[in-house]
Amino acid sequence: MSMSMYRTPCAAVSRIRKSPLAFLASEIRNLSTTTRRCINMEDYPTEKIRNFSVVAHIDHGKSTLSDRLLELTNTIKPGQNQQVLDKLEVERERGITVKANSSSMLYDYKGDKYLLNLIDTPGHVDFSYEVSRSLGACDGALLLVDATQGIQAQTLSVFELASQRNLKIIPVINKIDLPAAEPDAVIEQVLMQFDLDIDSALPISAKSGLNVEKVLHAIVDQIPPPPPSPTPPRQQPLKALLFDSYFDKFRGAVSLIKIESGSIQKGDVVVSHHSKSRYTVGEVGVLNPAEKPTTHLQHGQVGYLVCGMKESSEAHIGDTIYKQSQPVEPLPGFQPVKPMVFAGVFPVDNKDFLRLEENVKRLTLNDPSVTVNRESSNALGQGCRVGFLGQLHLDVFRQRLEDEHDSEVIITAPTVPYKVIQGGEERIVRVPSDFPEPHELSNKKASLFEPYVNAEVIVPDEYLGSVIELMSAHRGDQVAFNYLENSNPPRVHLKYHVPLAEIVTDFYAKLKSATSGYASFEYQQADYVASDLVKLNMLIHHRPVDALAMIVHRSKSMDVAKHWVSKLKDVIPKQQFEVAIQAAIGQKPIARETIKAMRMNVTEGLYGGHFDRKLKKLNQQKRGKAKLKTKAVGNIHLPQSAFYDLMKS
Incomplete structure (x- = not known):
């Protein structure tokens, strides 16, 4: 294969297509790069690539920092953008990141050209799976901490996720320009808690742009490039990690991929290792932050892939993509996402069911973590049983139905998946109608188990009694208790083993009420425990x-x-x-x-x-x-x- 294959001109630039993750035309006109001109990927060898993510507790400023980085690299025009990577209306309205997104930035530093691939991640506990899979495409991470709040529960969680993948972690202390900020104390707290180098912390203000240029320097200087390829990429078999996807109504599922080895270009025939389905590559490129086609993507680079997948369900997150002519072993770590909260979704008017079902299916095109099955109720008529990652995920889904599709719905009380062992067979119960009858339980013919989580709470010690009382009322078992060092006022880090069913409804609101909003909360799936249900x-x-x-x-x-x-x-x-x-x-x-x-x-x-x-x-x-x-x-x-x-x- 000759190098000329990589230097062929791009196909004619097609009109910008609308999709939930693509900018509307009015938004794209605000970008400094408004055309889909090609980027020559040969200008960015592996050693000039930096793949990184921004991880933090919710509301610590990830999206704002992303905006400043995009502005400083001239990817977008300054002063005209807010939450550029938060493309969903609900994300902008609530000030949260729901969907992991990415953008490639071209950055000149000390006379060299660098390709910086930023992968933005959610901060709420419900979307921790999005964080985990996005970090799989990174070589480093910016650990963002609010100078007015210090370490929170999600800070500990995302640090652990990044550490497990051996990523280079750069601590960044944000909001240092606020009156309540205590940057020195927070820097000392972060460095001691996470055992990081005292010279590595960067105090910034993402909102004003103060010291954000230093963050770009640190990304280039401290985050390592992808491991070098032992042979030229075109001579290696293709291994591409599929870490996210979105849906385009004209082209189907658009996959976000990181090339672990080899290269990929238009016309290649590729295979999904998970489904064994075969596809022909129609387009590859990078998000800048709008789509820009390239002649190819090669080892270490992050971009998008269009190959004729008709639905987002075909783009299995964590899947390995390879060329049909060169089968490979899959990349490690593929774990399908499992919804853990289920609820019935019914139209307010029974006549609107078919419209509701169509709207639900449209939303799931861009959210493969949601599962949908038809459900019939004597009281509510025809509806859908929908599976979510958590309570916020459910609320966001409901709000998107209302905002994007004008669908007013009735959502039943959420349930969690219970495990039943009956007659030597194990099954998962997601709806009460499948629950064993009382006589089966009294005759010991069925054993019941409910899912537990490992929960962490960080709270000022003045609210400690209220939190312990609340966790006890929700059947939580205390596992660990310790004070955070260099914290003023003193704060306590609590760990609990608690049933998932106890925290999927109004627990978070109760926790905020009991602690005047000062507590932070985080949990990870644990195991199933025998329970009297x-x-x-x-x-x-x-x-x-x-x-x-x-x-x-x-x-x-x-x-x-x-x-x-x-x-x-x-x-x-x-x-x-x-x-x-x-x-x-x-x-x-x-x-x-x-x-x-x-x-x-x-x-x-x-x-x-x-x-x-x-x-x-x-x-x-x-x-x-x-x-x-x-x-x-x-x-x-x-x-x-x-x-x-x-x-x-």
């Missing part, structure tokens, strides 16, 4: 409502039952007869509320007369209500509006 059924007028069934720990069943029957009483309209609301385990009710019947004054039109006339009317009313109640068995249904209010409260 029960299925709690909600009955309205003695008939179960399938959409309200839930799986709870037996010790919590009474409190949960009382809470839900009280909520139901508030939203169910009054009937002309008395309605019983019950919570039951099997056939045994454990909580009850009663909605009194509406009463019409049947004696209102009687003026004077004998008492017997009034009594006759009242007895007629009583017999009529009894007859109506008998006929109405099974006909009491929650209106959709009541369900909507119930799930929102």
Whole structure:
């Protein structure tokens, strides 16, 4: 293969296509590089490449620092961009990063040209998998810490992820220009906690740009280039790590890849190691931050790949891409993402189901971590059972349905995947309807297990008692307790082993309330633990409502039952007869509320007369209500509006 193959001119520049991860045309006009002109990758050999990520706790300034780096390398125009790599509307509105993104920057330093590949990562605990897989494409990381807050729970987590991959870590202390900043104390705390070189910390202000140029210098000087190739890339077999993807309605799934060895160009026939599917490469290039095609990508480089994948589900995160003519062993570390929170998603109006299903499918094109299956409910009609990474992931998905597709939905109470061993067979229960019946549990025919997580909380010591009380109320077992060094005011680092079901609903809000917002929280999936679980059924007028069934720990069943029957009483309209609301385990009710019947004054039109006339009317009313109640068995249904209010409260 001659070198001339890599120097052929690019195909005609096509019009910019819209996609959830591509800029809208109005945004692209603000970029300093507005055309998709080719970049000659031969100008950037392996030793001139730096692949790095920015990792931090949520709200410590990752997206802002990314903006400044893009501006200083003339990738975008200064002063006209905010959260350039946060392309989803929900990301900009909430000020969080949900989807890992990347951008290549061309940087001249000391007379040499460098290709800096920035891979931005989320900061919230729900999206830690995005952080992990993105770090797999990096050789170094900027560990960003807020000078006003110091080390937080997610800081510890992302540092551990980066350390496990032996990345070069550069500590960067952000927001030093704020009045409450204590940069010296935070620098000392970071260096001692993580055993880093005292001269390596960089105090900056990403918002104003103070000292950000020094960050670029440190990236070039301290982060190593990808390991050198023993032979020319074109002579090596292709090994490409697929670390992310997004969907384009004209071209299908666009894969983000890092070339671990070899090279790839238009026309190559490649194979997915996971699915064994074969594809023909239609285009390769880099994100700058908009797509820019290149003649090829080679060893050490990061870019995008278009090869005719029709759906994002074909782009398996962590997969190895290789050439059909040169089969290779897969790159280590491929682990499919597993949703850990499941909820039913139903339209407010049953007639809108097909539209809702189509909108859900469109969103999942850009989020392969979401699983979707049809679900039918007697109370809510047709809907979808959707799997998410966590509660925030669920909230973001709901908001995107509303913002991007104008879909108002009812989302049932979230559940986690429980493990059931029954008759020697193991299965995962994601919906209460699949839970074993009480007689099977009483006969010891089934064993139940629930998922646990390893949780970490960092909190000022004045709130220590509140946190310990909260964790105990959520069935948490304390594993470790220590004070952070050089922390003012003193802060405590707590580790707990806690059931996942206890933290997927309102736990984070309770923690913030108990600590006046000063606590930080982080967790990682742990293991399954044997547990005493029960299925709690909600009955309205003695008939179960399938959409309200839930799986709870037996010790919590009474409190949960009382809470839900009280909520139901508030939203169910009054009937002309008395309605019983019950919570039951099997056939045994454990909580009850009663909605009194509406009463019409049947004696209102009687003026004077004998008492017997009034009594006759009242007895007629009583017999009529009894007859109506008998006929109405099974006909009491929650209106959709009541369900909507119930799930929102």
